[in-house]
Amino acid sequence: MQMTLTINGKAHGVEAPAATLLVEVLRDQLGLTGTHIGCDTSQCGACNVLVDGQAVKACTMLAAQAQGAAITTIEGLGSPQALHPMQAAFREAHGLQCGFCTPGMVIAGLEIVRKHGTQLTPELVAHELEGNLCRCTGYVNIIKAIVAGAAAMETVGETANA
């Protein structure tokens, strides 16, 4: 079927079977491979993207369901030269090791800011991260990164909706 998806502020015409998942269109058709497929069973959050500002698992949403929505992937946040404050905080706090879960973690961080604002506690972040799995870090630095990234977003006046 023919569909139009708005991704990182740009409209894309896509031809794909109705059964195509959002993450498949992002990665396989549009080359936006920053959105990862970890478990493919709605558990791990590596495929998190923002749909109208809300974090969702792109492996559990049909691409066709995303028509009419504004989708933001990790590629839409910052650039290598000018990282989004949440991305910069992950680098600063060493909030990653292999990096596979990281795009989903950054998106989850933005979801936490959207819901709870920029002043976060480690306990709240740990609780809110229950839909994201990391197999390297033990989460400690990820939580530090999200707390710091949220605070930095306030400083630079960045909104969670990217």
Add this chain to the structure above:
Amino acid sequence: MHDFALHRPRSLSEATAQFTSGGEAAYLAGGHTLIPAMKSRLRMPDALVDLSGLGLAGIARDADRLWIGAMTRHADVAAGAAAIPALACLAAGIGDAQVRNRGTLGGSVANNDPAADYPAAVLALDAVIETDRATHAADDFFQGMFATALADGEIITRIGFAIPQAAAYAKFRHPASRYAIVGVFVARFAGESTDAWRVAVTGAGPGVFRWTDAEAALAAGRDGPAMPADDLNSDIHAGADYRAHLCGVMLKQAVANLA
């Protein structure tokens, strides 16, 4: 995933017509049970009818009920059901944040997973389930594992939860899936009779059920009774005896947290 025809109706009548237009069809609500089931080919419908364009989301209150549209997402119930704090709390404990941004009340209730959270609230809060063609009482709606009073093609439009004097939900959740190993929803309504208390148990048995012995005990001011293990589930996560024990523990937790 097996391919299918996708319909995106703009009215209930269009949706039901598309549902019966040939082959096996399924309604798509939040998709957080259906899409995983289709990915693993447990479900292979010929057509999906997407219910997101029918205006079925929203929360409204009247004198004695809180009405929640079938397509209202768990996150929106968690944020917007302040009239029944126990219901908001239940919604906030479903799955994880991303799941709650997509999953819907109507989808969960229509699916009637024996370990789902919402059926316990629907039953304990004596809800009415409105559909495109009928109104169902909660006591008649749930009919065992994945079975409900819904006819083929019937669409839940909204659910009206009776507003209790106090209620609470306590769940012992599976740490990975976050479904209820056992969940107990306790609600107290006005009046002195045994009808004043309703207790619903999810996760423990083949489907949600009312725990009438516990209701009678609460009405009489006695401690909760022991749950017989005979008809409870036994699986790799928990045996029937353990689930029976958890019913008592979750009942105590819920009663201690009535609000």
